[in-house]
Amino acid sequence: MTMQNTVMVVDDEVMVTAALRSFLELETSYRVLGYTSARAALDALQTESVDVIVADFMMPEMDGITFLKAARDSRPLTSRVLLTGYADKENAIRAINDAGLYYYLEKPWNNDHLRLVIRNGIERSSLFNELDSRVAALESAHMELHGVRRRLLQAFR
Amino acid sequence: MRSDAPADAGFDDPLADRVNEARLATLGLLVAGLVHEINTPLGAINSNHDVLRRALGKLQDILADEVVEPHELDEVRRIVRAVDGILRVNDLAVERMRGLVSNLRNFGRIDGSGTDMADLHEGIDSTLAILAHELRPISVVKEFGELPRVPCRPQQVNQVFMNLLMNARQATPDGGSITIRTARLGDAVQVQISDTGAGIPSGQLGRIFEPGFTTRDGRIGMGLGLAICRQIVDRHGGRLHAASEPGRGATFTLHLPLVQPPRIEETVQRSPDRTEASHDEANSDTR
Ligand SMILES: Nc1ncnc2c1ncn2[C@@H]1O[C@H](COP(=O)(O)OP(=O)(O)O)[C@@H](O)[C@H]1O
Numbered sequence A: 001m002t003m004q005n006t007v008m009v010v011d012d013e014v015m016v017t018a019a020l021r022s023f024l025e026l027e028t029s030y031r032v033l034g035y036t037s038a039r040a041a042l043d044a045l046q047t048e049s050v051d052v053i054v055a056d057f058m059m060p061e062m063d064g065i066t067f068l069k070a071a072r073d074s075r076p077l078t079s080r081v082l083l084t085g086y087a088d089k090e091n092a093i094r095a096i097n098d099a100g101l102y103y104y105l106e107k108p109w110n111n112d113h114l115r116l117v118i119r120n121g122i123e124r125s126s127l128f129n130e131l132d133s134r135v136a137a138l139e140s141a142h143m144e145l146h147g148v149r150r151r152l153l154q155a156f157r
Numbered sequence B: 001m002r003s004d005a006p007a008d009a010g011f012d013d014p015l016a017d018r019v020n021e022a023r024l025a026t027l028g029l030l031v032a033g034l035v036h037e038i039n040t041p042l043g044a045i046n047s048n049h050d051v052l053r054r055a056l057g058k059l060q061d062i063l064a065d066e067v068v069e070p071h072e073l074d075e076v077r078r079i080v081r082a083v084d085g086i087l088r089v090n091d092l093a094v095e096r097m098r099g100l101v102s103n104l105r106n107f108g109r110i111d112g113s114g115t116d117m118a119d120l121h122e123g124i125d126s127t128l129a130i131l132a133h134e135l136r137p138i139s140v141v142k143e144f145g146e147l148p149r150v151p152c153r154p155q156q157v158n159q160v161f162m163n164l165l166m167n168a169r170q171a172t173p174d175g176g177s178i179t180i181r182t183a184r185l186g187d188a189v190q191v192q193i194s195d196t197g198a199g200i201p202s203g204q205l206g207r208i209f210e211p212g213f214t215t216r217d218g219r220i221g222m223g224l225g226l227a228i229c230r231q232i233v234d235r236h237g238g239r240l241h242a243a244s245e246p247g248r249g250a251t252f253t254l255h256l257p258l259v260q261p262p263r264i265e266e267t268v269q270r271s272p273d274r275t276e277a278s279h280d281e282a283n284s285d286t287r
């Protein structure tokens, strides 16, 4: 039994969050968190652990890239996907590298493509998580060795 | 095409050319916004349509083997829930598109560009709806008073609202606000559009209504928005003024008379006579 993966969907239009939710709930077993406010979504990220975030570009409170950058600060290992309207494409692409995004999708999106991007995003996040815990393990092993070495040196002084 | 291009035989009035350029530039912005507005409901319906097809496929699979197992009932309930949500979203999406179409129709007054007794609030609202995409990062405050219907050419008056709102938007950084106030003042109505943008330096206040005056980098058709507004308002027997506190914003005040002027002339396009006449008033803008 694996842990249920969580996808966060953020768009100021409830139409979009609801459509994405309908699709993901019908076709996948992911837990779906939908937000129409970027601020509320950032608050939720303080407590929720999320594997993939899909966010709209054009939102009133803050644009999708600002939101996804802020999301990186609290959840650096989460894969972040930008959903853009055709008209925003150029701006969006320019900002994608800057914000270290995983992917961008154009509206209207294709559901199969969306599912693939989310699935790969989840895999990517879990690899990062694994890498992160391995690195942490290595670091603590290193610290431990360091301690052992120091104690040995003291013993033989 | 710039106005300094060699004049064609058929186009002996450079101002008329540039008025059309200005209209095209506005139209270009408008279309970009509309594409975006339509894309949201379209995206939702497009996805929902696909999900409905998938849901139907799942139901057909369940029904294919004649007997519905108890555990399959849970799946059926899940599908029904999804379909229910989809229908509700589609209602919203269809409603949104219906609204867009009706606003566009209202804005353009396809039913005629003639003189009418117009509800200015309706004109402002449909202009705001059309600019919804442009204005999203700005908060728009409406302080509408009681207004009687106004004798005017609604299509032209909407063009004035459009230009003033676009200028306000362009001057105002994201997160700023635009306030629209309306009131009746005796036998005239007043519409005031204020923004919290950059404002207008006092040295420029007297010049902004001149055709071709612009502080934007030389894109086609620029610098005519306010000249066109002035001309339209003049022809309605009304007045248009600007006031500004540089750094804190600008306010444009429009007065239209409630008494039908003797004749509201043809559109700017059809009789492109010079706007010099309105220059004289420019000084009165430094109030
Ligand atoms: N709301 C406003 N706030 C600040 N400046 C404004 C505003 N409206 C107009 N202006 C100034 O007036 C100039 C002329 O406006 P307009 O005739 O609409 O032409 P354009 O918008 O193409 O420059 C603008 O370039 C700008 O400098």
Ligand SMILES: [Mg+2]
Residues within 6 Å of the ligand: B163, B166, B167, B223, B225, B226
């Ligand atoms: Mg303008």
